[in-house]
Amino acid sequence: xxxxxxxxxxxxxxxxxxxxxxxxxxxxxxxxxxxxxxxxxxxxxxxxxxxxxxxxxxxxxxxxxxxxxxxxxxxxxxxxxxxxxxxxxxxxxxxxxxxxxxxxxxxxxxxxxxxxxxxxxxxxxxxxxxxxxxxxxxxxxxxxxxxxxxxxxxxxxxxxxxxxxxxxxxxxxxxxxxxxxxxxxxxxxxxxxxxxxxxxxxxxxxxxxxxxxxxxxxxxxxxxxxxxxxxxxxxxxxxxxxxxxxxxxxxxxxxxxxxxxxxxxxxxxxxxxxxxxxxxxxxxxxxxxxxxxxxxxxxxxxxxxxxxxxxxxxxxxxxxxxxxxxxxxxxxxxxxxxxxxxxxxxxxxxxxxxxxxxxxxxxxxxxxxxxxxxxxxxxxxxxxxxxxxxxxxxxxxxxxxxxxxxxxxxxxxxxxxxxxxxxxxxxxxxxx
Amino acid sequence: xxxxxxxxxxxxxxxxxxxxxxxxxxxxxxxxxxxxxxxxxxxxxxxxxxxxxxxxxxxxxxxxxxxxxxxxxxxxxxxxxxxxxxxxxxxxxxxxxxxxxxxxxxxxxxxxxxxxxxxxxxxxxxxxxxxxxxxxxxxxxxxxxxxxxxxxxxx
Numbered sequence: 189x190x191x192x193x194x195x196x197x198x199x200x201x202x203x204x205x206x207x208x209x210x211x212x213x214x215x216x217x218x219x220x221x222x223x224x225x226x227x228x229x230x231x232x233x234x235x236x237x238x239x240x241x242x243x244x245x246x247x248x249x250x251x252x253x254x255x256x257x258x259x260x261x262x263x264x265x266x267x268x269x270x271x272x273x274x275x276x277x278x279x280x281x282x283x284x285x286x287x288x289x290x291x292x293x294x295x296x297x298x299x300x301x302x303x304x305x306x307x308x309x310x311x312x313x314x315x316x317x318x319x320x321x322x323x324x325x326x327x328x329x330x331x332x333x334x335x336x337x338x339x340x341x342x343x344x345x346x347x348x349x350x351x352x353x354x355x356x357x358x359x360x361x362x363x364x365x366x367x368x369x370x371x372x373x374x375x376x377x378x379x380x381x382x383x384x385x386x387x388x389x390x391x392x393x394x395x396x397x398x399x400x401x402x403x404x405x406x407x408x409x410x411x412x413x414x415x416x417x418x419x420x421x422x423x424x425x426x427x428x429x430x431x432x433x434x435x436x437x438x439x440x441x442x443x444x445x446x447x448x449x450x451x452x453x454x455x456x457x458x459x460x461x462x463x464x465x466x467x468x469x470x471x472x473x474x475x476x477x478x479x480x481x482x483x484x485x486x487x488x489x490x491x492x493x494x495x496x497x498x499x500x501x502x503x504x505x506x507x508x509x510x511x512x513x514x515x516x517x518x519x520x521x522x523x524x525x526x527x528x529x530x531x532x533x534x535x536x537x538x539x540x541x542x543x544x545x546x547x548x549x550x551x552x553x554x555x556x557x558x559x560x561x562x563x564x565x566x567x568x569x570x571x572x573x574x575x576x577x578x579x580x581x582x583x584x585x586x587x588x589x590x591x592x593x594x595x596x597x598x599x600x601x602x603x604x605x606x607x608x609x610x611x612x613x614x615x616x617x618x619x620x
Numbered sequence: 621x622x623x624x625x626x627x628x629x630x631x632x633x634x635x636x637x638x639x640x641x642x643x644x645x646x647x648x649x650x651x652x653x654x655x656x657x658x659x660x661x662x663x664x665x666x667x668x669x670x671x672x673x674x675x676x677x678x679x680x681x682x683x684x685x686x687x688x689x690x691x692x693x694x695x696x697x698x699x700x701x702x703x704x705x706x707x708x709x710x711x712x713x714x715x716x717x718x719x720x721x722x723x724x725x726x727x728x729x730x731x732x733x734x735x736x737x738x739x740x741x742x743x744x745x746x747x748x749x750x751x752x753x754x755x756x757x758x759x760x761x762x763x764x765x766x767x768x769x770x771x772x773x774x775x
């Protein structure tokens with residue numbers, strides 16, 4: 189290894205440890221690492237900001253920005269509260285039926301919105317309905333956050349790792365729907381059944397309290413009907429744009445930005461309100477990560493790792509897919525899946541190229557996505573949405589401990605991998 | 621006019637009193653709040669009505685305006701009142717690190733001194749005390765009445 193390669197690995201590993209252990213804020217760690225990479229000459233401004241392979245992936249950053257603006261406006265309409273309360277009433281307040289409905293709403297919403305936003309929207313309604321029914325909200329919250337991680341895996345925009353994978357691989361929105369969607373639908377059906385068993389003790393309730401749920405008025409949740417209609421039209425246009433983006437030769441980030449701009453333009457939402465929910469920290473974190481990973485590409489570390497891995501699994505593509513699935517799930521359970529996928533994407537890209545780039549080789553991307561998205565369910569810190577739900581639960585006076593979450597998480601994540609493995613094998617190898 | 625001239629008798633509640641009693645004191649006589657004292661009748665803080673509301677309205681409802689609208693009136697009221705049952709006054713107070721200093725002035729404080737203290741601490745009540753002896757309380761409405769009448773602009 190050259191000196192520059194050793195230095196880049198040291199800086200990267202140091203920053204990664206800081207991110208994983210949360211000794212410093214993850215943004216500070218990523219930016220600090222990126223700054224050091226630049227200061228040590230392991231990358232340069234031209235590469236960091238303008239290179240497609242070794243620089244900041246602006247497609248990812250602007251796709252996230254556009255969707256955050258759209259979601260920020262949709263949040264103000266009360267649509268989510270309307271849907272959730274209507275669902276609870278349709279379930280006639282029966283706890284398992286309510287949980288199943290909330291879980292499905294969360295998964296579907298997570299496919300179109302980011303997971304953290306989805307759980308932020310569903311959690312308050314969950315507290316309200318559980319309060320009314322005299323139920324413990326913890327099983328509901330755990331099930332919802334897991335559903336958001338599962339549902340988010342279905343689409344290009346559902347989970348940040350998917351956005352990174354799409355940008356690095358060139359896979360389209362439709363590719364994600366076709367390859368990830370079917371698995372996610374099956375996984376969700378299994379997950380709902382598993383919830384019946386996992387949380388079986390949480391479904392005892394007082395039938396007299398059902399009236400308290402039935403008395404809630406979901407129509408009152410819609411605060412601004414005009415904004416709701418405008419938001420739905422724009423969201424529909426954006427989703428159509430995503431479906432057609434490859435045919436139109438337009439990047440998903442452009443679709444999202446156009447949608448965000450259109451929504452701000454036609455609605456009476458002020459610019460300040462529209463960008464209020466933009467998570468600038470997350471965007472800056474991504475930029476820092478991309479510069480660090482770019483330095484590893486620039487110094488040739490990624491190339492060497494890819495070559496070593498390609499040699500190790502050469503001629504055994506099934507082994508590569510399965511190993512990537514399991515390793516991704518395990519690592520994503522322990523550390524944030526965003527830096528993991530940002531690091532692995534250039535490696536997987538090289539491996540796909542080394543295997544000739546056909547559909548079987550491309551299954552490596554689906555293996556990475558499934559492992560990283562679903563592995564996050566294993567522990568309380570495996571995904572950003574998990575951490576957010578733990579915080580919300582604590583603020584509500586119903587704290588969820590790390591192990592309380594993890595003992596359910598390990599079952600669901602383990603089951604996900606057990607289902608994903610045969611799915612990948614059947615679809616891309618046996619019936620390829 | 622000095623603070624002691626403005627001070628009115630005001631009900632005091634102790635930290636260990638029933639929270640429902642404090643809420644009733646505020647509600648039944650439409651007071652802006654009550655004065656909380658310790659076992660030795662030393663003032664601890666002012667408990668404004670808004671803090672009682674903050675305690676009884678669930679946090680998730682306070683943060684989500686859409687949810688606040690979905691309650692039926694009776695169901696919403698019951699949900700709030702239930703949170704007061706079996707609670708003590710001290711449980712209604714914000715955590716110590718988040719409490720403002722006690723809004724109080726000495727008996728010889730001027731009208732504007734009283735107004736400035738209340739404005740600075742966003743308090744609807746002002747304690748008038750000397751050496752931990754409580755002379756009474758000045759309310760924001762009484763203080764405004766005095767200021768307006770002194771300036772010649774009678775309410």
